[in-house]
Every structure is written in structure tokens, then in C-alpha cells.
Amino acid sequence: MLDERKRRILRAIIDDYIDTAEPIGSRTIARKHELGLSSATIRNEMADLEEMGYLAQPHTSAGRVPSDKGYRLYVDHLMKVNELSLEDIEGIKRAMEVKINELSQLIRQASVIMSRITKYTSMATTPQLKKSTFKAVQVVPIETGKALVIVVTNAGLVRNTLVKVPERITPDFLIQISNVLNDKLKGLTLNQVNSTIIGEIELEISVSTEVLIPILHGIAECISQVDSVDVFLDGTTNILNYPEFRDVVKAREFLSFLDERELISKLLQSEEHKQDEIEIKIGSENHLEGIKDCSLVTATYSVGDVIIGSIGVIGPTRMEYPRVISSMNHIRKIINQELKKILGDNTE
Amino acid sequence: MLDERKRRILRAIIDDYIDTAEPIGSRTIARKHELGLSSATIRNEMADLEEMGYLAQPHTSAGRVPSDKGYRLYVDHLMKVNELSLEDIEGIKRAMEVKINELSQLIRQASVIMSRITKYTSMATTPQLKKSTFKAVQVVPIETGKALVIVVTNAGLVRNTLVKVPERITPDFLIQISNVLNDKLKGLTLNQVNSTIIGEIELEISVSTEVLIPILHGIAECISQVDSVDVFLDGTTNILNYPEFRDVVKAREFLSFLDERELISKLLQSEEHKQDEIEIKIGSENHLEGIKDCSLVTATYSVGDVIIGSIGVIGPTRMEYPRVISSMNHIRKIINQELKKILGDNTE
DNA sequence: TGTTAGCACTCTATACGATTGAGTGCTAAT
DNA sequence: ATTAGCACTCAATCGTATAGAGTGCTAACA
Structure with a gap:
């Protein structure tokens, strides 16, 4: 579908864009990444990638910006998910060490940690009764x-x-x-x-x-009970640190969305979610209007083989997916581990 | 201290400013309010009021804006607190009719209502254990x-x-x-x-x-339990509708403040609060940095004669004090009333 | 045939100056 | 004491010029 070179270039662009939030030009790529190609060649490739729908151009004389389709490819095939740094692992461990013996508290704490290490907004639900x-x-x-x-x-x-x-x-x-x-x-x-x-x-x-x-x-x-499903939110204001939400209208749209706990709880209880898998929804893949410029990374936790709740991170589509995913993986493991401790081994 | 005319003018200015959020000029006052005075006279009076510290001028050729001291005078002596409209009373009544038989739910509901009818952010705490x-x-x-x-x-x-x-x-x-x-x-x-x-x-x-x-x-x-004092917040995004928070930096400051439940719970448990009185803190009277451009209106609720919790509304210093105060008065009555029902008559 | 250097072109962002208009403070007349 | 009138101030707005980043295309090159 996409030859190796195009994939390399696309990855470079997305990596850079995630970093800078600025449209990426051909020269930047030629300089920063060792692809052994001139900016002109890259320019041609970028034109192709745009035609195929992986990139978009805010206006004729600007660089390229990844489209949702581009991010999708990136997430599925291009990005490198590296292990969490030892530092982070240590941090999580320490934060979860606080003696916790009730489920809600465990989940609440996990949510706090996720927002803290990802710098995005995190959300979590306790089991549906x-x-x-x-x-x-x-x-x-x-x-x-x-x-x-x-x-x-x-x-x-x-x-x-x-x-x-x-x-x-x-x-x-x-x-x-x-x-x-x-x-x-x-x-x-x-x-x-x-x-x-x-x-x-x-x-x-x-x-x-x-x-x-x-x-x-x-x-x-x-x-x-109306809120039988507790919804925890943390780091709601983190979003205001990202340039794509510098506009108050955008910011309000996002924050108003977060105010609707019902929506969030629905969002987190996505039907197609498989156990032990991390689900990623990019931009317009979220069918909700208010977050069409956001990406959502969710994981579930289970008792036995029944999914009883989930935890998610939401941020701009220009999200540091690798970091978020590895953090999510880690926290999910820890949750399931602690869950066993709380419920004891005699869980039916 | 302030002659009748100055007071009239000050009130007119503050009323208008609360309405428009724009600096108020002498002509506006002369035209809109029937004071029987020319703009020149008003201009002189305004200069006086500024010198006394009740008004401030963003820059030489702009109108006047109330200072915290100005608002203080307004709140204590100038404003007219009118009764709540029948409509609002009806609305509150209907909203509180939902069968409630636990304290936290009562308070939570009251908070929701307050944010809804004032269009500001409301906060409430349940009793300190x-x-x-x-x-x-x-x-x-x-x-x-x-x-x-x-x-x-x-x-x-x-x-x-x-x-x-x-x-x-x-x-x-x-x-x-x-x-x-x-x-x-x-x-x-x-x-x-x-x-x-x-x-x-x-x-x-x-x-x-x-x-x-x-x-x-x-x-x-x-x-x-860490959060033995539950803190309820509602209408947090309302603040984004007011022009003074159009700037993302301001907005973030405010919202970050709200994220710190501990601070809020302290704020609501102000020492000097008297039972059955509504307390108003204007701008810098809140000694907390994050909300020095906000005003806070709080009321308490009690069992017997012990204050057990409070509810508050926070918004820009340019707040519709009369409306907020009358709403607060009403909701406080209702809370205390419902509280009796919940606890039964045999409360020691 | 794929790659690249070069160049004309596009378009935004920025800076700058001119203009407008709301509002003031002061003075002199009422 | 009040007010009409006027000169003055200053932020906001608008238009124009300019710079700079980036593109697409063409022609030369390996």
C-alpha cells in the first residue's frame, strides 16, 4: 500500500508534528531526519501522501499536517512504542503504594496518575452495578x-x-x-x-x-443511583496547555463535554472493546461532536473475564501516542493486580 | 461619608458595569439614568470617586471601572436586592422535589441549582466529620x-x-x-x-x-478519609462565558484553582462565618492568589446551631450580586428545611 | 527513470502608520 | 454649582508593505 520510504517520511512528519504542533515543511524533514533525501524529493512524496489522504495542508504555502487517517496509520503501523522509563515506573509504583482497599479509591488513584504522567486529561469509571x-x-x-x-x-x-x-x-x-x-x-x-x-x-x-x-x-x-457509575476525571485543565486549545471557544467546547458525565461514561463503555486490548479512537472516529479534534486511548479492567470498568486518556489528536500507550499498559496491569488483592483470591 | 448624589452615580456605574463589562463613561450615565445632571457634572463626580478609590480607570481616555472598594460599598449599602422571581422560585422548588433522603445528595442538588440559576460556578461542602x-x-x-x-x-x-x-x-x-x-x-x-x-x-x-x-x-x-469532606462543583465552565475570562491564561488560572479541592474546602470553611448570614468576599478580599479577580458569595447550613457545611457561588467580581444573594438566601432556607426532614425531628 | 537544484509563486504573519472615536480634564460662561 | 465647549489622549481598527516559510513545477543530472 505504502512503500517503505513514504512510511518513513510520514512517520517523521507525524513525530515532528506531535512535538511542535506546527505544520511541517519538507526542509525540516530533510534536515532533521537522516533520510538521505533532498527536500524536493520529500516534497514530491508529501504531495503524494496528501493525495492519498494521510496529510493535509492548512493553506497552499504552509507545511503539512497529519489527517486522522494519517494518525490511524501511524498508530497501527508506524510508531515505535518504547518502554516506560524506569523513572515513570518507579513513580507509578510509589503512587499506588498508598494503602488502598476499596475499588473506587484504586480507580480514582489510577486516574490521577494517568493524568499526571501523560499531561492529558484522564477519565475512569467504576463498575456498572x-x-x-x-x-x-x-x-x-x-x-x-x-x-x-x-x-x-x-x-x-x-x-x-x-x-x-x-x-x-x-x-x-x-x-x-x-x-x-x-x-x-x-x-x-x-x-x-x-x-x-x-x-x-x-x-x-x-x-x-x-x-x-x-x-x-x-x-x-x-x-x-443516578451516578451508580462513578466517573472520575483528572487533569481537566491540562488541555489548556496545548496550543490547539488556546482558543476559548475550543476550550469551552472540550470542557463542557467533560461536564457531561453521562456522555463520558457512555464513551468509556464502548461496546466493541476487547478485554486486554487498548483501544484508540482518533479525532472523527469519536462520533461525538464535542471531541472530534481529540483522541481517546482506553483500557479496561476485569474481574475474572468480565470487563467491569475502564480508564481512558483524552487529549488532542496530536497526542504522544507511544507514551500514552505504554503508560496505559502499565497502569492496566497494576490495576488488575491490585484488584485481585482487594477482592481476595476467593473471587467466585 | 459619600453624599447622596455620589452614591447614586456610583451605583449607576456599577450597575451598568455589571451589565456590560465595559468601562463606563460619563455620557452613558447621563443618558441612561435619570439623574438630571449633565455629563460634565458626572465627570467631575467620577473624578472625585476615583480619587477616593471607588473607581479606577484602565487608561486615561477610557471610562471608569469599579474597584474592589467600590464593589464593597455597593454590596454593603448601594445595591437593591430584589426578591427572586416567581419563575425562579418555582424552578428551584421543582428541582428540589426529587425525592432526596441523604444529605450529600441534598447538597449536591442544591449546588447544581445554584450554578444553573446564577450562571456562575457553585461549590458546596458536606459536613466535616x-x-x-x-x-x-x-x-x-x-x-x-x-x-x-x-x-x-x-x-x-x-x-x-x-x-x-x-x-x-x-x-x-x-x-x-x-x-x-x-x-x-x-x-x-x-x-x-x-x-x-x-x-x-x-x-x-x-x-x-x-x-x-x-x-x-x-x-x-x-x-x-482523605475526602471526608466532599466538595461538589457545578457550572465550572460557566466562567468561560464571561469576557474577563476570554483569555486562556486567566481561564486556566481559575480552573486550576477549582481543581484543588482542598483549597476550596478551606475557602468554604471560613472561620468568621456567622450562622444565618451570607458572606461576601470581593476580589482581593480573597487572599488566595488564583481568585483575586473573583467574588465569592457563601452561605452555611446547620443542624441545631452548629454549622455543618456551606455552599458558595464564585464568579467575576463583576457579579450580579443582587441576584446571587437572593438566590442564595432562598436555597439556604430550603436546605435547612429539607435537612430537618432528613434528620427527622428527633435530632438531639 | 528517479532525484535534485533552482525559481517563481502563494499566502500568512508581522510590523507600521494613519484614522477613528470614545472619553477625559479643564476653562469659561451661565 | 452646573454645564457647554474644546483640546487632548489613547486603545482599537484598518490598510499597506514586507518578510519568510513553504510549495509546485521545470529542467538538468546520474
Whole structure:
């Protein structure tokens, strides 16, 4: 498709452009890279590359700029992904050493690190509750007429809601209810809670629906809590350091996008994402208007072989892909490693 | 100190400046406001006001701009705070009607509303745990070797941590521990947990420290959780709509400031804040460098007569103070009202 | 036939000067 | 005390000239 020389030249251009954010001219390439070619030859090749759609020209007398298609080729075949520097690895290790024993905190911390070492914006989601199963359900009496419903999922996520219960219910009875609920629900996926099960529970503790209803509501609330999927964002202002966002209009567009957690969480839960693979979406490959000039690098983390969440880095299409990718690879490993520690070896 | 006419003129200038963000000239004032004065007279008065420090001039041939001192006078004595429009009141009411039964959600929602109706950035904090007392402490067995420690404070805040416990501990025994803990700690303030109390607890359940330690750690973790004070931010990008932040450097300064949750939480927990009063800090009155061109309007909410958290709006010094203040007043009332509902009437 | 030197051409960015217009301060008249 | 009038100031705007980076094309070369 593209002969070796063209590929070399394209890579040189993109490498340079990632570095400088300035359109790259033929002379620059001839001088900086040892290709043994004159600027005129390179000029011809660049014209070809443009015709093929890998490069674009802001205006006739400017240098060339990579197109999304160009970046795609670069990412798939041209770039050299080097190992993370020892320094960075050390830094990550140190940052993750902070004793973490809850999932959300682990992910939050990972997100912080990613934004710090990449200098872009990072985003992460905790598991979708709906895909999880109940590990424990507890009803804890707080004071007369009030109880706390707690749901713990197999992915280690904890959610709780305060509910009101009829005043005449004694704490002891609540605990009894709690035990039955726990027995009945444990192991089920969250959306398996249906009327059959509820019937069984009612039967078992022979309690009027009146009592059970607020509690079940609490559970439902835990499950469908608006932000049941936490979205963490870090380094949101990093983007303002890049020249392509010097324009306030661009900057606002980007930042407004980040404000919509729903969108982000959708973005991160891309359907086609394969386990253990890093996914890269370049510019217009993101079908969302607000980030058509951004690239997104995402990875997932899993329990067993079920993907339960993901972490991503978003920045200008002119992104240091090699760096981001190697960092992402590293952090993904660490997350999965720590995840095992948190959940213990006895994860079903 | 300032005669009536000067005050009238100053108010007119500030009103106009808040509206337009453009330096105000003498002719504008003479034309738009019915003061029965010529531009020349106003010009003289403006020169006086500038000398007194209420106004400033960007350059010799420009109009006048209010100084921080000018805004201060305006806020304290000149502006007219009108009632919130029925429309707005209706809007707020509708937005808060969403069934809310946990404190954090209430505050979060209030913050969202404030940013929406003021068009500035809003910030809010949930109660400081340290000032609170224990309402309930529970240890819930999750699976062998693991338990969830839950702390509920009198202010309705719930925190939890997963802890490891020796595997030989049975769930029943954990529950027993839980009960003792609950009895012993209930009503204490969070930093009253000391070795005496721990001794008592050990005595009562005659358990080796080995078991108790992870649990107490869990409680400590709940108490000192890094972000035990949640900080909610909304409308962070609103600021980009105002001309004073058209410059990316300014915008970044502001947004970077917002990234530091610690600073914000300190900012909101201003020492001198009186209950039931709205506090206004104008420009350089905020001693923090990053927001010296911003004004901050804050209110607190309380349980009984203890301030447990606050909510604030931050925007350019050229802020629509009257609107912000009346909105703030309204939302504060609603928060305190809802707070009572959540905590029930039996709040000690 | 592929490569390169050379050159005319294009187009942006920058600098510079002139012009405009809003606004001021001062003076003199009311 | 107020105001009309006027000279003056200064940022913003516009047009023009200029410099410089980069291109495409042609013709010569290996």
C-alpha cells in the first residue's frame, strides 16, 4: 500500500508534528531526519501522501499536517512504542503504594496518575452495578424508624441508602430481615431481583409488604443511583496547555463535554472493546461532536473475564501516542493486580 | 461619608458595569439614568470617586471601572436586592422535589441549582466529620475474613470502609462486637475515640486487640478519609462565558484553582462565618492568589446551631450580586428545611 | 527513470502608520 | 454649582508593505 520510504517520511512528519504542533515543511524533514533525501524529493512524496489522504495542508504555502487517517496509520503501523522509563515506573509504583482497599479509591488513584504522567486529561469509571452480582445485602438499624440499606457487589463496590421503616419494627426484627435478604439475594445479578424472589422473601419472614417495601426501595435506589457509575476525571485543565486549545471557544467546547458525565461514561463503555486490548479512537472516529479534534486511548479492567470498568486518556489528536500507550499498559496491569488483592483470591 | 448624589452615580456605574463589562463613561450615565445632571457634572463626580478609590480607570481616555472598594460599598449599602422571581422560585422548588433522603445528595442538588440559576460556578461542602458525633457504628460481615465498617454521623453522613479481619472470627461474633461498639461510641464526637474508650470496649467483649485493631482502623479510616469532606462543583465552565475570562491564561488560572479541592474546602470553611448570614468576599478580599479577580458569595447550613457545611457561588467580581444573594438566601432556607426532614425531628 | 537544484509563486504573519472615536480634564460662561 | 465647549489622549481598527516559510513545477543530472 505504502512503500517503505513514504512510511518513513510520514512517520517523521507525524513525530515532528506531535512535538511542535506546527505544520511541517519538507526542509525540516530533510534536515532533521537522516533520510538521505533532498527536500524536493520529500516534497514530491508529501504531495503524494496528501493525495492519498494521510496529510493535509492548512493553506497552499504552509507545511503539512497529519489527517486522522494519517494518525490511524501511524498508530497501527508506524510508531515505535518504547518502554516506560524506569523513572515513570518507579513513580507509578510509589503512587499506588498508598494503602488502598476499596475499588473506587484504586480507580480514582489510577486516574490521577494517568493524568499526571501523560499531561492529558484522564477519565475512569467504576463498575456498572447492573452487571454485578450481590455479594452482601444488609439492613442496619440506625435509630427508631430509620435504617441503612447496604449493598456490596462482587466487584467490591459498596453503595448505601437511608430508608424510613415503620417505627414499630424492632432492630432485632430488622436484623432478621437483613439475614433473609442476604441469603436470598447473594449471588444474584442485580437485575434478577423480581417479584418471584420478593414473594419468596415475604413468605420466609412472613412480614407484611408494608415493611419490606421501603427496604426494597432502598435496594433499588442503591442499584439505580443516578451516578451508580462513578466517573472520575483528572487533569481537566491540562488541555489548556496545548496550543490547539488556546482558543476559548475550543476550550469551552472540550470542557463542557467533560461536564457531561453521562456522555463520558457512555464513551468509556464502548461496546466493541476487547478485554486486554487498548483501544484508540482518533479525532472523527469519536462520533461525538464535542471531541472530534481529540483522541481517546482506553483500557479496561476485569474481574475474572468480565470487563467491569475502564480508564481512558483524552487529549488532542496530536497526542504522544507511544507514551500514552505504554503508560496505559502499565497502569492496566497494576490495576488488575491490585484488584485481585482487594477482592481476595476467593473471587467466585 | 459619600453624599447622596455620589452614591447614586456610583451605583449607576456599577450597575451598568455589571451589565456590560465595559468601562463606563460619563455620557452613558447621563443618558441612561435619570439623574438630571449633565455629563460634565458626572465627570467631575467620577473624578472625585476615583480619587477616593471607588473607581479606577484602565487608561486615561477610557471610562471608569469599579474597584474592589467600590464593589464593597455597593454590596454593603448601594445595591437593591430584589426578591427572586416567581419563575425562579418555582424552578428551584421543582428541582428540589426529587425525592432526596441523604444529605450529600441534598447538597449536591442544591449546588447544581445554584450554578444553573446564577450562571456562575457553585461549590458546596458536606459536613466535616470531625465536628460530628456518632449516630451509629456497625460492623457487617461480608464474607469470611472481610467486614464492612460503617459510620453514620448525627448530620446524616454515611461513610464505610472494607476491612480484613482474622478468618476465625465468626459473623455472629462480629455482630456482637458491632453492638458493643455501637453502644459505646454512640453520641461521642468523632475525635473522642481514645484509648480509654477502646480499653472499655476490649474489656466488655474480652477480645484480643488483634481482632479489634483492623476494625478500629476502619473507623479511623472512615473518619479521616482523605475526602471526608466532599466538595461538589457545578457550572465550572460557566466562567468561560464571561469576557474577563476570554483569555486562556486567566481561564486556566481559575480552573486550576477549582481543581484543588482542598483549597476550596478551606475557602468554604471560613472561620468568621456567622450562622444565618451570607458572606461576601470581593476580589482581593480573597487572599488566595488564583481568585483575586473573583467574588465569592457563601452561605452555611446547620443542624441545631452548629454549622455543618456551606455552599458558595464564585464568579467575576463583576457579579450580579443582587441576584446571587437572593438566590442564595432562598436555597439556604430550603436546605435547612429539607435537612430537618432528613434528620427527622428527633435530632438531639 | 528517479532525484535534485533552482525559481517563481502563494499566502500568512508581522510590523507600521494613519484614522477613528470614545472619553477625559479643564476653562469659561451661565 | 452646573454645564457647554474644546483640546487632548489613547486603545482599537484598518490598510499597506514586507518578510519568510513553504510549495509546485521545470529542467538538468546520474
